[in-house]
Amino acid sequence: MLVAFIIDPIASLDPGHDTSVALMEAAQQMGLEVWITEISQLVIRDGQAWARLTPVQLVPAQLVAGQWQVSRPWFQLGTPEWRSLEDFTAVWMRKDPPVNSAYLYATYCLDLVNPQKTRVLNSPAALRHANEKMYGLRFSSVMPHTLVSSDKQVIREFVQRQGTAVLKPLGGKAGEGILFLQAGDRNLNSMIEISTQQGQLPVMVQEYLPAAKEGDKRIILLNGEPIGAVNRIPTGDEFRGNMATGGRVAAIDITERDRHICQILAPSLRQDGLYFVGIDIIGGYLTEVNVTSPTGIREIDRLSDTRLAEQVMAGVVG
Known part of the structure; x- marks a missing residue:
């Protein structure tokens, strides 16, 4: 074959x-x-x-x-x-x-x-429709408070209500362009203007979860079922835990809360043809659903003595 x-x-x-x-x-x-x-x-x-x-x-x-x-x-x-x-x-x-x-x-x-x-x-149609930032909004009950907007005043008001927030470009990857926003920061207007291209491009703004300091958990799902996880922990002064930004990785268990979130996502993932997915969870909340080229298998196998790639391929051609 x-x-x-x-x-x-x-x-x-x-x-x-x-x-x-x-x-x-x-x-x-x-x-x-x-x-x-x-x-x-x-x-x-x-x-x-x-x-x-x-x-x-x-x-x-x-x-x-x-x-x-x-x-x-x-x-x-x-x-x-x-x-x-x-x-x-x-x-x-x-x-x-x-x-x-x-x-x-x-x-x-x-x-x-x-x-x-x-x-x-994954399904070509699903890759078009499942924006990795926006897809999770279908499951708002397990997401942190989230805003999507290109309007500076709307974003400012959200940040002021939350006190602190995280801004994410809707098309970004590997932590690129993610900003930490804080009410009262004199650079806030400029950061919003640059990220939204002067109000022409919507961005996602989420409440900042203090649990992010403890790590950003990546869970690999195969046909909606969680098969492995790795924790990505920020290092130094960096608030992002992404491996591409220098995040330290550590073994971590899949909790009952994680499984609950996966169960909520599973029917939609299966219906949409999203067979191989990586979700991100911080403090028990879903923050992203990665569908294009989710990574993490090498780190999970190394830390947890698993062989996830073999399991995945067996499911594909078995």
């Missing part, structure tokens, strides 16, 4: 961190042929989705003394070929945000893959 991964340039991936690499390794270890491509290599021919794909052989990372050890080089590429995506058992859309025009056009291409022949993960 063949499995395709639509990713960023493979040389830019970190094999000791990126979940896409863990999934590709798991597929290879299951005896599947792994092929890779990028969104710029997708085409439509006579109503069918094709791509210029390259077979890849990976040297799997090894867990040694609690750390991932990576060979150099860690991958070898074969000869690229134009192939129909329906030649593949599964196609993983693992391109990192931003979800820009090129990304959206790629999902339209993936819409034309016959689901009776090939499974596309």
Whole structure:
């Protein structure tokens, strides 16, 4: 069987961190042929989705003394070929945000893959509709107080009521552009103006949860079921716990409150075709639902002695 991964340039991936690499390794270890491509290599021919794909052989990372050890080089590429995506058992859309025009056009291409022949993960329609910041608003009962607006006065009033808040660009990733807002800050107007592009772009503003100091929990869900978690803890003067901003990771349990939140999300995730998802929880509240290229598997496997990528791939092709 063949499995395709639509990713960023493979040389830019970190094999000791990126979940896409863990999934590709798991597929290879299951005896599947792994092929890779990028969104710029997708085409439509006579109503069918094709791509210029390259077979890849990976040297799997090894867990040694609690750390991932990576060979150099860690991958070898074969000869690229134009192939129909329906030649593949599964196609993983693992391109990192931003979800820009090129990304959206790629999902339209993936819409034309016959689901009776090939499974596309996550659903292309869901990737378009499930903004990683906005999707969680469907489940407001388990979210902190949240505002979405481009209006400076509305945002100021929200911050004044809350005292402190966190501003998030709706299209951001890995903590990019997230700001800590505080009532009375003389820079508040400027920060709002810059983030909203002078009131032209809506942003999300959430009440600041003091529990963020204790960590931002990433939970991996497979078909709506939680299968592993990792805590991301801010370091130094940084208030963000994202790994990309230097957050320290630690093992953590999935609590009953976490499972309750997952149970609330599960029916919508399954209905929308969001098979592989990462949710973020702070202080028992859902803050984001990551659907494009959720990460965390490498850290969970390293800290908790699990093999989540193998579990995920077995669910996909089993």
